[in-house]
Amino acid sequence: MSTLRVSRVSYSYGAKLALDDVSFDLQPGRFCALLGPNGAGKSTLFSLLTRLFVTNQGTISVAGHDLAREPRAALARIGVVFQQQTIDLDMTVRQNLRYFAALQGLSGRTAARSIDAALERLAMQERAGEKARALNGGHRRRMEIARALIHDPEVLLLDEPTVGLDTASRKAITAHVHDLADTGLTVFWATHLVDEIRDSDDVVVLHKGRVLTHDRASNIAGDGPLIDAFIDMTNGTIEGAA
Amino acid sequence: MSAYLVALWAITLRESLRFLNQRSRFLAALVRPLVWLVVFAAGFRAALGLSIIPPYQTYITYEVYIVPGLCGMIQLFNGMQSSLSLVYDQEMGSMRLLLTSRLPRWWLLLCKLIAGVAVSILQVYVFLAIAAVFGITLPVLGYFYVFPVLILTGLMLGALGLLISSTIKQLENFAGVMNFVIFPMFFLSSALYPLWKMAESSPFLRDVCAFNPFTHAVELIRFAMYQSFNGMAFLWVVVSFAVFMGGSLIGYDPALGMSRRNPGGPQKGG
Structure with missing residues (x-):
């Protein structure tokens, strides 16, 4: 059974169509990349998945x-890492996590246990007492991922989580999140960087608001590298449209 | 503790700590009404004669008259400050955390509002304590009677801030709020002069003041400080709160309101 199902979703900003008849299913324990160039509609799709927008x-x-009929039950099963940092820099890592746990209705020992487990999964236990301001970009991102896991979601959504990070941090975060998928979590990772995608990952290619393909990365790449297939695909659409 | 109360406690605690950590905001919140009380009122005392009007039983000095208005002003500014921080949260993206929680959105916004009210009441009581040091005091019971009223007026002015934050998308636009909301609301009210005094100058302006919800918030505070109840003011404040809160919930509803365009910060990339 799929954990995230998007079926025939369209969305427009006034007259401008941002998403056009988007459909795909994501399976548990899989890392699925949402690959698309800037302006493809990735962030709009994420806003719909997190109910910041509705259609x-x-x-x-x-x-x-x-999500429309049972928003609370659906949101309870989603963990989100937004593209933009959403941390209170003047609070410690643990305080930030505790605040989020409270927003999810968790308190006391339940919250403490969930926070410890999330910190452990992201190897952040030793940083728990530090002010968020003292963390580097990579660790702030890890903290946000740990925070997204506190309420034990089934789907983890990450909207271009490596933007602004150095190469080492990018690699580390990408590896961590792949490990999370191996534990049974459904991961949906928006990016425009193909080097963050492994051959065994699933990929949804989004371009100009439409899903061009949804397949295993190795199948999309064929005999060559994924980047070539991606460029061919998106250029082809641009030419076709022109 | 229920999930609802957990969220309420966490949001209130966070807003209170934020306020206490921002010492300049704390000082500004106190200095503003104190300047009005100590400087403005001293200058105006001679110019403005006050007759005995309810709820006062005797002649009062001008300083005593403007204390309720200044308490209202603290809450008005605090409501706008909360609104400003909400717009900031939207620009910075942290509003998203709140809006994607599994708890209902109306409750989370109400928690934000209650947290702001708690902070404003703290400010009012510190102001009243300093005013007492200057010899401007209320009847002892008035300090207790005014507490529930401050919750209600704080909710009304906080809801107004919430409503404004749901319609303003950029911090730059906030100066307009100061010019077109705070100042007219404050000056076109009974905070600084009784309505009968305003009527002497312009019956039209008096009517505008009487239509201003802030006038009724001030009067509700004033009457409570002297252990009286102003039913009409109470009704105005309750209805205004309901209207502002209803508008805010529409504004923050992803299907209906302004948040449809930008629910929590600018987006880059795809």
Whole structure:
């Protein structure tokens, strides 16, 4: 059974169509990249998946819960890491996590246990008492990923989480999140950088608001590198449209 | 503790700590009304004669008259400050954390509002304590009676801030709020002069003041400080709160409101 199902979703900003009849299913324990150039509609799709936007065209369901009809049940099963940093820099790592746990309705020992488990998964236990301001970009991102896991979601959404990070931090974060998928979590990772995608990953290619393909990365790449297939695909669409 | 109360406690604690950590904001919140009380009122005392009007039983000095208005001003500024921080949260993206929580959005916004009210009441009581040092005091019971009223007026002015934050998308636009909301609300009210005094100059302006919800918030505070209840002011404040809060919930509803365009910060990339 799919944990995230997007079915025939469209969305427009006034007259401008940002998403056009988007459909795909994500399976548990899989790392799926949402690959698309800038302006493809990735962030709009993420805003719809997190219910920051709503649309009446198409449906989104999370672990069997329709996001429009049962928003609370659906949101409870989603962990989100936004493209933009959403940390209180004057609080410690643990305080930031505790605040988020409270927003999810978790408190006391339950919250403490979940926070410890999330910190352990991201190897951040030793940083728990540090002010977020003292962390480098990579560790701030890790903290945000740990935070997204506190309420034990089934789907983890990450919107270009490596933007602004150095190469070492990018690699480390990408590896960590692949490990999370191996534990059974469904990971949906928006990016425009193909080097963050492994051959065994699933890939949804989004361009100009449309899904061009949804397949295993190695199948999309064929005999050559994924980047070539991606450029061919997106250029082809541009030429076709022109 | 229920999930709802956990979120309320966390948001209130965070807003209070934020306020206490920002010493300049704390000082500004106190200095502003104190300047009005100590400097402005001293200058105006001679110019403005006050007759005995309810809830006062005797002649009062001008300083005593403007204390309720200044308490209202603290809450008005605090409501706008909360609104400003909400717009900032939207620009910085942290609003997204709140809006994607599994708890209902109306409750999370109400928590934000209650947290702001708690901070404003703290400011009002510190102001009243300093005013008492200057010899401007209320009847002892008035300090207790005014507490529930401050919750209500704080909710009303906080909800106004929430409503404004749902319509403003950029911090740059906030100066306009100061010019077109705070100052007219404050000056076109009974905070600095009684309405009968305003009527002597312009019956039209008096009517505008009477229509201003802030006037009724000030009067509700004033009456409570003297252990009286102003039913009409109470009704105005309750109805205004309901209207502002309803508008805010529409504004923050992803299907209906302004947040549709930009729910929590600018987006880059795809």
